[in-house]
Structure formats: structure tokens, C-alpha cells
Amino acid sequence: MKDKTAGKSTTGASILWECIEREGVKHVFGYPGGAILPAYDALKHSKIHHVLVRHEQGATHMADGYARASGQVGVAVATSGPGATNMVTGIATAMLDSSPIVCITGQVGSKLIGSDAFQETDITGVTLPVTKHNYLVTHANEVARTIREAFYVARSGRPGPVLVDITKDAQQTSCEFDWEAAKPQLPGYRPDLSPAREEYEQALDLIHNAKRPVILAGHGIIISGAMQEVRDFAERAGIPVALTLLGIGAFPAAHPLNLGMMGMHGEAWVNHTIQEADLLLAFGMRFDDRVTGNLKTYAPNAKKIHIEIDPAEINKNVKVDVPLVGDLREVLHELLPHVESIDRSEWLDCIDKLKGDSAVRDIQNLPDSGHLYAAHVINDLWRETRDGETVVVTDVGQHQMWEAQYYKHEKARSLITSGGLGTMGFALPAAIGAKVARPEAEVWVVVGDGGFQMTLCELATIVQEKLKVNIAIINNGFLGMVRQWQEFFYERNYAATPLLNPDFAKLGEAYGIRSMTVTERSQVVPSVRAARQHDGPVLINFRVEQEDTVYPMVAAGAALHEMIRRPSKIVETAADE
Amino acid sequence: MLNTYVVYVENKPGVLTRVASLFRRRAFNIDSLTVGRTEKPEVSRMTITVDADRDQARRIEANLYKLVNVLLVENITQEPSIVRDLAMIKVAATHEARSHVLELASVFRARVVDVAPESLTIEITGAEDKIDGLLEVLRPYGVMEMVRTGIVAMRRGKASTTALAAGNGNEDAAEEDVSQSV
Numbered sequence: 001m002k003d004k005t006a007g008k009s010t011t012g013a014s015i016l017w018e019c020i021e022r023e024g025v026k027h028v029f030g031y032p033g034g035a036i037l038p039a040y041d042a043l044k045h046s047k048i049h050h051v052l053v054r055h056e057q058g059a060t061h062m063a064d065g066y067a068r069a070s071g072q073v074g075v076a077v078a079t080s081g082p083g084a085t086n087m088v089t090g091i092a093t094a095m096l097d098s099s100p101i102v103c104i105t106g107q108v109g110s111k112l113i114g115s116d117a118f119q120e121t122d123i124t125g126v127t128l129p130v131t132k133h134n135y136l137v138t139h140a141n142e143v144a145r146t147i148r149e150a151f152y153v154a155r156s157g158r159p160g161p162v163l164v165d166i167t168k169d170a171q172q173t174s175c176e177f178d179w180e181a182a183k184p185q186l187p188g189y190r191p192d193l194s195p196a197r198e199e200y201e202q203a204l205d206l207i208h209n210a211k212r213p214v215i216l217a218g219h220g221i222i223i224s225g226a227m228q229e230v231r232d233f234a235e236r237a238g239i240p241v242a243l244t245l246l247g248i249g250a251f252p253a254a255h256p257l258n259l260g261m262m263g264m265h266g267e268a269w270v271n272h273t274i275q276e277a278d279l280l281l282a283f284g285m286r287f288d289d290r291v292t293g294n295l296k297t298y299a300p301n302a303k304k305i306h307i308e309i310d311p312a313e314i315n316k317n318v319k320v321d322v323p324l325v326g327d328l329r330e331v332l333h334e335l336l337p338h339v340e341s342i343d344r345s346e347w348l349d350c351i352d353k354l355k356g357d358s359a360v361r362d363i364q365n366l367p368d369s370g371h372l373y374a375a376h377v378i379n380d381l382w383r384e385t386r387d388g389e390t391v392v393v394t395d396v397g398q399h400q401m402w403e404a405q406y407y408k409h410e411k412a413r414s415l416i417t418s419g420g421l422g423t424m425g426f427a428l429p430a431a432i433g434a435k436v437a438r439p440e441a442e443v444w445v446v447v448g449d450g451g452f453q454m455t456l457c458e459l460a461t462i463v464q465e466k467l468k469v470n471i472a473i474i475n476n477g478f479l480g481m482v483r484q485w486q487e488f489f490y491e492r493n494y495a496a497t498p499l500l501n502p503d504f505a506k507l508g509e510a511y512g513i514r515s516m517t518v519t520e521r522s523q524v525v526p527s528v529r530a531a532r533q534h535d536g537p538v539l540i541n542f543r544v545e546q547e548d549t550v551y552p553m554v555a556a557g558a559a560l561h562e563m564i565r566r567p568s569k570i571v572e573t574a575a576d577e
Numbered sequence: 578m579l580n581t582y583v584v585y586v587e588n589k590p591g592v593l594t595r596v597a598s599l600f601r602r603r604a605f606n607i608d609s610l611t612v613g614r615t616e617k618p619e620v621s622r623m624t625i626t627v628d629a630d631r632d633q634a635r636r637i638e639a640n641l642y643k644l645v646n647v648l649l650v651e652n653i654t655q656e657p658s659i660v661r662d663l664a665m666i667k668v669a670a671t672h673e674a675r676s677h678v679l680e681l682a683s684v685f686r687a688r689v690v691d692v693a694p695e696s697l698t699i700e701i702t703g704a705e706d707k708i709d710g711l712l713e714v715l716r717p718y719g720v721m722e723m724v725r726t727g728i729v730a731m732r733r734g735k736a737s738t739t740a741l742a743a744g745n746g747n748e749d750a751a752e753e754d755v756s757q758s759v
């Protein structure tokens with residue numbers, strides 16, 4: 001059938017929205033300004049809903065949260081210069097966590113490029129190292145193909161952010177628009193690789209001969225949509241599963257083969273299991289320094305199989321014995337029929353013994369000291385919200401690690417968090433994106449008092465968009481994770497970590513958000529219930545123990561099995577004196 | 578060890594920056610990089626030499642392929658290939674030294690491309706060590722100015738571009754031929 005738009009003369013701005021719409025996008029997150037005004041003017045003809053943010057960094061995190069919650073490409077829009085540079089943090093965040101977003105920026109007129117014109121920044125130059133790919137568009141007739149390529153590059157292979165910088169004249173001038181003719185032309189782009197037959201055989205050989213294998217489950221499982229395949233694989237082969245931070249949700253927490261999170265703040269037994277393993281099966285993870293600890297002593301007796309879509313990740317940090325480069329789901333489909341069922345109860349019993357007294361050290365089992373701990377809040381939040389379709393979006397720091405430890409995620413895309421870049425200020429805007437993508441989900445922001453203040457301007461966006469987002473501030477009056485490092489490694493010199501905070505409940509009320517403050521454990525459940533029942537956004541300011549510490553901890557550069565553990569008795573802290 | 582890559586890229590603005598930026602941000606140290614046109618107007622060709630061990634060399638190749646505009650990467654370090662550098666060397670050549678310099682140039686099969694009262698400019702093409710050799714014997718006379726292009730390289734026999742034309746790195750399309758050293 002002939003495309004009805006073919007041959008019609010249209011402005012670059014209208015082509016932009018038409019193409020974005022055809023890519024399946026219904027919502028974009030943006031902030032207008034001079035160089036992007038033609039595009040904003042043309043938005044009135046589009047069915048796309050525009051969410052007005054309060055800062056362009058927020059727009060990128062929203063697009064990111066939208067992408068992670070739904071698996072679809074998220075779109076952020078900004079003007080040239082400061083609008084575009086404000087996006088850099090969000091783009092870098094999406095880059096390190098392989099999140100598919102497309103950022104559209106306005107640029108000064110093509111004749112003015114290079115003249116230091118008002119609000120001119122070379123944003124393709126600035127974002128070159130933090131995008132999967134980027135474009136500068138200077139003619140209306142390049143808009144359609146560029147947008148199609150941008151979406152294709154963002155979501156295919158290992159996903160990532162793509163920025164499209166469009167000059168003002170390219171938005172204003174008209175040309176013929178023909179969607180069909182504007183097919184992507186990417187002769188050098190090869191996102192679909194698959195392993196060789198002999199690599200499969202080598203992998204199966206290692207799997208069948210292993211006595212102490214462990215699956216390391218990463219974000220790639222969720223991106224590839226291989227949750228069922230991983231489960232089938234683990235169950236058939238009888239292999240336990242350890243999760244990376246971004247792998248949480250890729251394998252059900254309640255599954256008997258689930259060990260929990262690995263790495264710097266992973267469960268002690270998980271790290272010990274990895275160190276004692278004779279085979280690591282890395283599924284869509286990249287051996288980040290936060291999960292390996294010291295590479296020289298990492299899993300010294302283990303052979304390694306690495307299933308990974310990005311060939312540049314192979315042998316980057318950890319030398320592997322068998323790389324299987326390809327889409328995880330497809331690779332597991334190939335492997336599964338050949339995987340033999342093997343009884344590994346001896347190994348699983350051994351792992352059970354590794355758990356030792358870990359449970360006793362768990363703060364949940366320590367006598368109630370009357371103090372409110374973040375772990376209580378997270379654990380109670382989990383108990384209250386576990387049955388519904390809940391998405392928790394965290395920020396970065398201690399509360400993030402406690403969330404990972406105490407909230408038990410059963411489903412993929414139920415935890416959204418900035419892992420690779422560790423971007424404070426991510427949670428609130430990312431949660432907005434998640435809620436827009438999945439309005440039926442119950443969205444909770446779990447955020448520290450530090451990170452919350454980095455992007456709290458987006459509270460206004462929540463209210464303006466009438467979004468039911470619940471916010472749990474884990475308020476300890478410190479930049480807690482930095483304070484923890486100072487406690488351990490800088491002789492408790494708390495330089496620049498204590499925070500003098502505003503009254504967050506009053507702040508929430510000022511935005512028109514129902515807000516409360518909780519100081520005792522007994523108030524946690526009632527406050528969560530009240531928040532869930534309220535028809536509108538709610539902010540809860542949980543004032544928790546100030547100098548609490550995330551345990552266990554593998555110090556930077558230490559071996560994975562050398563963990564600092566929670567003392568059996570809670571140490572007296574400043575707040576007790 | 579020094580690795581030599583032949584890299585085909587789309588002939589588009591900014592592609593050189595993307596390649597150079599990749600080496601910088603992954604902390605791979607470029608020894609030499611040249612870029613120029615090819616037999617196809619839409620394709621540019623780079624010759625890049627980098628000091629890297631085997632694992633690094635493989636990762637450099639994988640990272641180059643991650644650049645959307647990169648069409649084909651060949652590590653020709655271990656392949657029989659022709660490697661050439663071009664230098665222009667301006668040597669101080671007064672009356673008495675002139676004949677010696679001319680003699681040295683002819684031994685190295687270099688050409689004199691400019692003669693001035695106080696200097697001679699010599700053009701030499703060859704492998705890097707040949708140029709280094711000429712430079713060494715000219716130094717005592719006084720090298721006033723020098724420019725080198727950096728190396729360009731081409732595999733002997735089999736044409737890389739055959740694989741390129743076949744599209745998407747389909748290497749079977751290129752027949753393995755045999756060629757002799759010249």
C-alpha cells in the first residue's frame with residue numbers, strides 16, 4: 001500500500017513528531033527553549049503527550065525510567081546549549097546501564113554553527129563518549145532517516161542512548177516526507193552476532209563437568225527478555241543463581257536456586273559461593289569492579305563462560321574460557337535442549353552451610369533497640385507491597401543497597417536503579433518515567449535525603465501530571481554511603497557529609513503532595529498503608545538511624561571473600577549518646 | 578607489540594573524531610593514524626598503529642566495531658603486507674656537504690625534491706625503519722625540518738574491499754590469492 005504521506009511537503013519539525021509517533025512513542029519528556037521552539041510549535045498536530053519537566057537532567061532520567069520500566073525507547077527533548085548540556089548526566093547514566101533512550105536537542109541555525117552563537121554548544125562533540133551514537137541534522141530532508149536510525153540503534157544489540165541534534169532551520173524548512181524511503185542505512189552496524197557451533201560445545205562440556213557451578217545473572221537477562229530461559233536453564237542444570245544489582249528481578253527472589261545479590265554489598269554467602277565455584281556462567285553481566293572485588297583473587301578456581309551481546313566486554317575485566325557472543329535469549333534457546341539434568345545437591349548443601357550465622361547478623365533478627373533502621377522501612381515496605389505490581393525506583397547510596405538486600409523482587413523490571421554510573425538524583429525523575437510508562441503499576445521512590453535534593457524540583461512535574469507516585473525518603477541526615485567510607489577508611493572524619501535538611505514533609509505539602517514524617521518502627525506500616533490508600537502522590541519522610549552501616553562490605557580493591565561484617569551487637573552510635 | 582589495523586569507515590563528518598575519541602577514552606595509545614580516500618567515494622580508509630598486547634588488540638577491534646560508522650576492521654599485524662611511510666627531510670647542505678648528502682639520498686633511493694643555496698629537501702618513501710635509517714645518517718649534517726605522513730598499509734594479495742563490497746563482513750566472498758613479495 002502506498003504511504004499516504006509520501007510526497008507531501010512537510011516541515012522538519014512535523015516530520016520529527018510523525019517519525020517519533022511511528023516508532024511507537026506516546027510520551028516524551030522535555031523542556032522548551034529557543035532552538036527547539038519550531039518542534040514545540042509542531043507538537044500541537046501530534047498525538048504525543050509531552051511531559052514538562054523542571055530540569056533537562058530530569059527529562060533524561062524520566063526517559064530512562066520509562067525505558068527500564070517498559071522495555072520501550074524513552075524520549076527526552078531539550079533546547080540547545082544549557083538545555084542540551086543538562087542532559088549529559090542522564091545520557092551517561094543510560095549509557096552505562098545500557099538503557100535505550102533517544103534525546104532530541106535543538107541546535108542554532110546551520111549558518112550560525114561554529115560562531116559561538118547564543119546558546120550554541122557542540123553537543124554532539126560533548127556527548128560523543130557517552131552516547132551509543134549521535135547525529136547532527138542540518139537539513140529537513142535528513143530528519144526522517146536520522147530518527148529511524150536513532151531508534152533502531154538505541155534499541156538493538158546492546159541498547160544505549162542516541163542523541164539527535166537538529167538545527168533550527170532543519171526544523172523550520174520543508175521537504176517531501178516519505179517514511180518508506182527513509183529506511184535506516186547503517187552498513188557498518190551489526191547488532192546481531194551469534195556464537196560458533198564449537199563454542200556451544202565447549203560451553204556444554206564445561207557445564208556438564210562442573211561440580212560447583214554458579215550462574216551470575218545480570219541486566220542482560222532483562223534486556224533480552226530471557227527470564228524464563230534462565231529459569232529453565234537453572235532448574236534443568238540444577239545451578240544456583242547469584243544476581244548483580246541490575247540483575248535483581250531477572251530471577252525470582254523466592255526461587256530455591258536464588259542466592260541473592262553478589263558483590264561489594266552482596267550477601268556474604270553469595271560472595272563465598274562465587275569464590276569457591278569451579279564454573280561461573282556469566283549471563284548478560286560485565287564483571288564490574290563492584291561485583292568482582294580484586295580481580296587477582298576473583299573466583300580463582302573457576303572456569304568462566306560469558307554469554308554477552310557486546311564482544312567488547314569479552315575478556316575486558318575477567319579472562320573467560322568460553323565466550324558466547326550473542327543475544328542471551330537466543331543463546332540459551334540453543335543451549336537448553338543439550339543441557340543435562342545433573343544432581344548437584346552436594347554443592348547446594350555446601351552453599352547452605354556457607355550461610356553460617358549470616359541470618360543472625362541480619363538486622364531484622366537483632367533485638368529491637370527502639371531505633372528506626374532503614375532496613376525496617378524497606379522490609380516493611382516489601383511486606384506491604386509484595387502482592388501487587390510494584391515498581392521500586394531507588395537513588396544511589398546506602399538506601400539503594402538496603403533496598404537491594406531487603407526488598408525481595410520476584411519480577412523483572414520491578415527494580416529500577418542507577419548501577420553503572422551511580423547517579424544521585426536519578427530516583428525521583430526515573431520513577432516519573434516508570435509511572436508514565438506503566439500507569440497501572442504502583443510506583444515507589446526509595447531515595448536518600450541527599451539524592452532527593454538533587455532533583456526534587458520534579459515534585460512539580462508529579463503534581464502537574466497528576467501522577468500517583470509514592471516517595472519514601474530514607475532520611476539519616478548524612479550522605480550516608482560517603483559517611484560509611486569515612487567511618488571505615490578515613491578515621492570517622494565526616495568531612496562534608498552531615499546534611500542540614502529542610503522539613504521534607506512541609507516541602508511536600510508546599511508542592512501539594514500529601515506528606516508525613518515517620519520516626520518509629522511502629523509507624524512504618526500504617527504510613528505505607530495510608531500512602532497506598534491515598535488517591536494522589538504521597539511523600540513519607542522516614543527519619544532513620546543516622547550512623548547505620550551497609551553490611552557486608554567488600555572494601556574497594558579487597559578480595560571478594562574479605563568482607564567487613566555487621567558486628568553481632570549493634571554498636572553505639574552518636575545518636576545514642 | 579605494535580599492531581597495525583586497516584579500518585574502513587563511512588566517509589562522513591566527524592568519523593575521525595569518533596575513532597580518535599575511542600582510543601583516548603579506552604586509554605589505548607595511538608602510535609600513528611592516517612586517513613584518506615579509497616576507491617569508493619563513500620568510504621574512507623584508516624591505517625592505525627597501536628601498542629597493545631593480544632587481548633587488548635582484540636578488544637580494540639571489538640570496540641572499533643561498536644562505532645556505528647565503522648565498516649570493516651582488519652588487524653594485519655600478522656598478515657603479509659606492504660607498509661609505507663613518507664617523509665620530507667630538509668637538510669642543511671652547504672657547498673662542501675652537498676655531494677655527501679646527495680650520495681646518501683641515492684643509497685636510500687630517496688629523491689631530492691628541492692634544492693636551495695643552504696639546504697636540500699629529500700623525499701623518501703618506505704617502511705618506517707628505512708626512513709629512520711636515512712634520518713640517522715643525515716642528522717650530522719643538520720636536519721632543519723622534517724615531516725612524516727605516518728604509515729599506510731595494505732595486505733598483500735587478497736583485497737579487503739572485496740569483503741567490504743560483499744557487505745557486512747562476509748569474508749567468504751573474498752578468495753584467498755597468493756602474491757609474491759616485491
